[in-house]
Amino acid sequence: MPKVSVDVKVLPNYINGEFIQGETSVPVINPANGEKIVDVPQSTRDDVEEAVKAAKEAQKKWALVPAPQRAEVLYRIGQLLKERKEEIARLLTLENGKVLEEARGEVQEGIDMAFYMAGEGRRMFGQTTHAELPNKFAMSVRAPVGVVGIITPWNFPIAIATWKAFPALVAGNAVVWKPATETPIMAYELVKICEEAGLPKGLLNVVYGSGSTVGEAMVRHPDIDVISFTGSNETGRRIAELCGSQLKKYSLELGGKNAVIVMDDADLDLAVEGIVWSAFGTSGQRCTACSRVIVHEAVKEELENRLIEEIKRLTIGNGLEEGIRVGPIINQAGIDKIKRYIEIGKDEGATLVIGGNQVHPKSLENGFYFEPTLFTDATIDMRIAQEEIFGPVLSLITVKDLDEAIEANNSVKYGLSSSIFTRDVNKVFRAQRDLDTGIVYVNAGTTGAEIHLPFGGTKGTGNGHRDSGIQALDVFTEWKAVYVDYSGKLQRAQIDVETQ
Numbered sequence: 121m122p123k124v125s126v127d128v129k130v131l132p133n134y135i136n137g138e139f140i141q142g143e144t145s146v147p148v149i150n151p152a153n154g155e156k157i158v159d160v161p162q163s164t165r166d167d168v169e170e171a172v173k174a175a176k177e178a179q180k181k182w183a184l185v186p187a188p189q190r191a192e193v194l195y196r197i198g199q200l201l202k203e204r205k206e207e208i209a210r211l212l213t214l215e216n217g218k219v220l221e222e223a224r225g226e227v228q229e230g231i232d233m234a235f236y237m238a239g240e241g242r243r244m245f246g247q248t249t250h251a252e253l254p255n256k257f258a259m260s261v262r263a264p265v266g267v268v269g270i271i272t273p274w275n276f277p278i279a280i281a282t283w284k285a286f287p288a289l290v291a292g293n294a295v296v297w298k299p300a301t302e303t304p305i306m307a308y309e310l311v312k313i314c315e316e317a318g319l320p321k322g323l324l325n326v327v328y329g330s331g332s333t334v335g336e337a338m339v340r341h342p343d344i345d346v347i348s349f350t351g352s353n354e355t356g357r358r359i360a361e362l363c364g365s366q367l368k369k370y371s372l373e374l375g376g377k378n379a380v381i382v383m384d385d386a387d388l389d390l391a392v393e394g395i396v397w398s399a400f401g402t403s404g405q406r407c408t409a410c411s412r413v414i415v416h417e418a419v420k421e422e423l424e425n426r427l428i429e430e431i432k433r434l435t436i437g438n439g440l441e442e443g444i445r446v447g448p449i450i451n452q453a454g455i456d457k458i459k460r461y462i463e464i465g466k467d468e469g470a471t472l473v474i475g476g477n478q479v480h481p482k483s484l485e486n487g488f489y490f491e492p493t494l495f496t497d498a499t500i501d502m503r504i505a506q507e508e509i510f511g512p513v514l515s516l517i518t519v520k521d522l523d524e525a526i527e528a529n530n531s532v533k534y535g536l537s538s539s540i541f542t543r544d545v546n547k548v549f550r551a552q553r554d555l556d557t558g559i560v561y562v563n564a565g566t567t568g569a570e571i572h573l574p575f576g577g578t579k580g581t582g583n584g585h586r587d588s589g590i591q592a593l594d595v596f597t598e599w600k601a602v603y604v605d606y607s608g609k610l611q612r613a614q615i616d617v618e619t620q
């Protein structure tokens with residue numbers, strides 16, 4: 121295995137194009153073996169202040185650069201990410217634990233986002249339309265919001281950052297970014313690339329640190345105009361309260377409790393593959409991960425048996441090693457949460473059919489691993505079927521028909537992703553209409569969103585905004601309606617209209 125390492129001992133903040141050492145720091149731990157990789161600063165409110173000042177200043181000039189030229193920088197960023205894909209993917213596995221193949225996929229999402237948003241530099245369309253009055257022109261254009269604060273999670277430390285930073289930048293904003301403390305290396309690598317690609321100083325600033333200090337200072341800062349956050353429901357609510365009281369725009373993506381529906385006419389081989397991939401890939405640590413299977417009673421037993429067989433074949437270990445399919449959980453706190461839910465599931469009366477334990481693979485005793493786990497005979501009201509566990513734990517719920525399946529799917533407070541396996545086109549169209557989630561898959565698992573479509577969901581998953589897709593630009597721009605009256609006289613709208 122080639123050695124993977126970071127080129128510094130302590131990661132520096134990146135403010136106004138300078139790498140700046142923090143005063144205090146905490147270790148970043150490799151979840152695969154419990155070893156320290158590097159230290160990361162615990163920044164202060166003063167660091168946030170510096171970053172916002174730099175961003176505010178830099179944004180004034182950047183807003184005047186034509187968008188196709190801003191896009192040129194994003195093309196170069198995309199190109200450099202592409203050239204360094206393997207190196208970055210390895211570092212991503214090192215700090216996050218996800219298996220290398222998935223890490224490569226995540227870096228690819230960042231590359232895709234760079235090229236997609238670069239393309240937007242030549243589009244970013246507004247509308248032209250007729251005015252009500254003669255000799256008058258009307259159009260709508262997008263204007264940058266100013267300084268954007270982005271707060272990103274550890275489970276997709278590079279992809280989610282690109283979903284937020286790239287549309288923000290191409291639209292003419294500056295960014296202050298707080299990456300998750302568990303996975304700061306991706307931020308360090310990305311700013312190095314942005315600098316090399318020629319992104320002007322001050323447009324992308326990184327301040328590492330805790331949510332309670334750095335995150336809170338960002339959310340409260342009067343010169344940060346928008347907050348874009350992906351993470352826990354609890355933190356999302358706090359951000360909503362603080363932003364609400366300041367009338368600050370904010371975009372939240374807060375997780376899911378995603379289900380795969382398997383109907384009695386489904387291709388069961390395909391369904392098993394889709395379920396296992398979306399439930400146990402990334403060790404279940406995706407917002408989009410499948411954590412419920414809603415199965416038609418006619419195929420319940422067969423599906424359950426096949427799932428058990430497939431789960432037995434999953435290999436657990438260090439994601440940098442060949443042949444590993446399930447990597448570690450991010451840390452012991454993550455493991456403890458999963459363990460609590462295993463107990464809750466047993467107490468509630470669900471049947472644990474496989475898994476359920478923390479494991480310590482040989483020579484990785486200090487890593488954080490959990491067995492892929494299946495509960496059966498769960499009911500929709502159980503906490504294991506309602507709450508986000510963020511681990512490799514799947515619950516099987518049996519239903520009689522499609523109506524009941526849709527009701528079960530929609531019974532949770534989240535609405536991110538859902539899926540149905542069926543061969544019946546009528547069921548497909550009913551499901552895509554009635555499943556109350558922002559993303560619906562047909563004959564595929566619940567993960568694997570592509571970056572040019574809107575990403576986000578209904579209900580407790582967010583607050584109505586979307587990451588990625590063209591819709592991301594709505595978070596980072598204000599719509600401006602422009603009226604040009606070339607009649608040379610005062611024309612009063614709604615009053616001086618001649619009716620024919």
Ligand code: UN1
Binds near residue numbers: 568
């Ligand atoms: C997340 O888990 O927050 O659709 C992001 C997917 C990935 C992104 C997941 N493209 O599973």
